[in-house]
Amino acid sequence: xxxxxxxxxxxxxxxxxxxxxxxxxxxxxxxxxxxxxxxxxxxxxxxxxxxxxxxxxxxxxxxxxxxxxxxxxxxxxxxxxxxxxxxxxxxxxxxxxxxxxxxxxxxxxxxxxxxxxxxxxxxxxxxxxxxxxxxxxxxxxxxxxxxxxxxxxxxxxxxxxxxxxxxxxxxxxxxxxxxxxxxxxxxxxxxxxxxxxxxxxxxxxxxxxxxxxxxxxxxxxxxxxxxxxxxxxxxxxxxxxxxxxxxxxxxxxxxxxxxxxxxxxxxxxxxxxxxxxxxxxxxxxxxxxxxxxxxxxxxxxxxxxxxxxxxxxxxxxxxxxxxxxxxxxxxxxxxxxxxxxxxxxxxxxxxxxxxxxxxxxxxxxxxxxxxxxxxxxxxxxxxxxxxxxxxxxxxxxxxxxxxxxxxxxxxxxxxxxxxxxxxxxxxxxxxxxxxxxxxxxxxxxxxxxxxxxxxxxxxxxxxxxxxxxxxxxxxxxxxxxxxxxxxxxxxxxxxxx
DNA sequence: TGTATACCATGACGGTCCCT
DNA sequence: AGGGACCGTCATGGTATACA
Numbered sequence: 265x266x267x268x269x270x271x272x273x274x275x276x277x278x279x280x281x282x283x284x285x286x287x288x289x290x291x292x293x294x295x296x297x298x299x300x301x302x303x304x305x306x307x308x309x310x311x312x313x314x315x316x317x318x319x320x321x322x323x324x325x326x327x328x329x330x331x332x333x334x335x336x337x338x339x340x341x342x343x344x345x346x347x348x349x350x351x352x353x354x355x356x357x358x359x360x361x362x363x364x365x366x367x368x369x370x371x372x373x374x375x376x377x378x379x380x381x382x383x384x385x386x387x388x389x390x391x392x393x394x395x396x397x398x399x400x401x402x403x404x405x406x407x408x409x410x411x412x413x414x415x416x417x418x419x420x421x422x423x424x425x426x427x428x429x430x431x432x433x434x435x436x437x438x439x440x441x442x443x444x445x446x447x448x449x450x451x452x453x454x455x456x457x458x459x460x461x462x463x464x465x466x467x468x469x470x471x472x473x474x475x476x477x478x479x480x481x482x483x484x485x486x487x488x489x490x491x492x493x494x495x496x497x498x499x500x501x502x503x504x505x506x507x508x509x510x511x512x513x514x515x516x517x518x519x520x521x522x523x524x525x526x527x528x529x530x531x532x533x534x535x536x537x538x539x540x541x542x543x544x545x546x547x548x549x550x551x552x553x554x555x556x557x558x559x560x561x562x563x564x565x566x567x568x569x570x571x572x573x574x575x576x577x578x579x580x581x582x583x584x585x586x587x588x589x590x591x592x593x594x595x596x597x598x599x600x601x602x603x604x605x606x607x608x609x610x611x612x613x614x615x616x617x618x619x620x621x622x623x624x625x626x627x628x629x630x631x632x633x634x635x636x637x638x639x640x641x642x643x644x645x646x647x648x649x650x651x652x653x654x655x656x657x658x659x660x661x662x663x664x665x666x667x668x669x670x671x672x673x674x675x676x677x678x679x680x681x682x683x684x685x686x687x688x689x690x691x692x693x694x695x696x697x698x699x700x701x702x703x704x705x706x707x708x709x710x711x712x713x714x715x716x717x718x719x720x721x722x723x724x725x726x727x728x729x730x731x732x733x734x735x736x737x738x739x740x741x742x743x744x745x746x747x748x749x750x751x752x753x754x755x756x757x758x759x760x761x
Numbered sequence: 762t763g764t765a766t767a768c769c770a771t772g773a774c775g776g777t778c779c780c781t
Numbered sequence: 782a783g784g785g786a787c788c789g790t791c792a793t794g795g796t797a798t799a800c801a
Contacts, residue, residue, distance in 0.1 A: 350767085351765070351766060352794090353794070354765065355792090376792060377773060379773060379774080400783090492775070496790090504775065504776075505783075506776075506784095506785090509784090510773065510774060513773095514773075551784085553783095
């Protein structure tokens with residue numbers, strides 16, 4: 265019903281007809297995979313950067329927020345109790361009297377329902393979820409002590425500790441750890457301190473609970489990151505599923521990012537079972553689980569670094585995150601951490617999907633290809649070799665068996681299963697360059713030419729370096745000519761080996 | 762003119778229930 | 782077990798109106 269309502273409203277168009285079949289067909293291991301949505305890159309960047317900016321801006325004022333909100337809500341409650349002013353507007357006005365307006369310029373708004381605080385909660389949740397890949401349950405198990413920093417090879421690495429909600433067979437509860445970014449610390453602190461007044465409110469109510477165990481549980485719930493406001497109709501301190509969904513929606517709506525044609529295409533590509541759900545001009549609403557898949561997808565597609573670049577202060581974390589990605593969680597073992605195995609599986613699955621997608625494109629769709637391996641594929645296609653026209657299933661099978669593998673380089677793809685990403689690729693026999701990659705080499709070539717000229721002009725006598733740059737420019741030009749990209753031939757001094 | 766109230770639509774919050 | 786539908790409550794904000 266909700267779906268049809270949303271459909272009428274034009275929010276979504278959800279086609280669940282072949283849901284099960286499609287998911288099994290598309291999953292790398294032939295089993296149904298979780299149907300979480302993966303956010304297109306632009307949308308993810310819009311949401312994440314807004315959430316990060318929100319947190320960065322408000323983090324220093326978190327104590328002040330709590331104090332002012334406490335003042336506002338006690339005044340407001342008193343007005344209600346005294347039955348003064350029948351109009352909410354006037355109640356609000358008087359409750360706001362005397363409250364410091366420094367927060368006003370920061371966009372902090374005071375409302376008795378806690379709508380603004382709900383938005384804050386949504387922003388913090390997004391940052392925690394987006395940069396850890398945690399499960400919803402785990403995120404809710406975090407508290408102020410969950411964030412730790414460890415040193416690894418001279419790099420400061422942020423780690424989050426959470427208790428596994430599901431106990432093992434023996435009833436032993438496991439601790440799970442997640443590599444993350446420093447902003448998560450700020451998100452946790454902001455959430456914790458801005459809601460302090462709410463927590464205090466709940467705490468004072470706990471005294472009325474007579475049964476010891478009940479009171480104990482109540483007090484434990486209060487020490488959660490996500491609490492509701494104590495003076496409303498709610499009677500549970502912990503923010504439930506629905507309240508969090510509201511928070512996420514409030515936040516996403518406030519961002520007001522409208523999907524473009526490009527976003528819709530990417531959405532359909534990333535979420536084949538939900539093709540058509542997102543339409544141009546719509547706001548993509550998020551759910552707690554979508555961040556986990558988005559995390560896995562971006563980790564594999566090596567875009568996490570670009571998302572992390574949103575704020576310059578995260579740059580140093582790229583190294584740790586990237587090495588974690590590159591060494592397949594080797595870093596985790598250094599920390600003696602239990603990395604969530606489901607997430608590992610999800611990452612591995614995405615890796616296969618990604619590889620298969622690229623091969624499918626190379627074998628069947630790509631119009632022009634360059635590089636030795638690219639030429640080989642092109643020739644095979646020209647000869648009508650039927651083995652080249654592989655179906656996605658066949659490709660996936662080969663990927664799983666380790667017969668096909670792909671490594672992404674700045675200038676192209678490498679099909680060598682043992683590629684260590686160290687070679688310069690200019691003469692690599694496994695090299696494949698697609699048109700898109702070739703186009704991305706245009707600025708690279710310009711930079712190289714500038715470098716070449718600068719080195720030559722300064723009279724530095726480094727023939728090895730200069731010749732390397734020269735041959736790199738020439739190899740890029742070769743790629744250009746194979747893709748019919750126009751360029752003026754670089755006429756640097758010719759080298760002879 | 763400033764302040765308070767009435768009425769109304771909207772929609773957010775956070776709970777329970779129900780379905781898959 | 783988790784997601785969504787549904788529900789009750791009530792803040793919010795627009796407009797109209799009454800009063801000092």
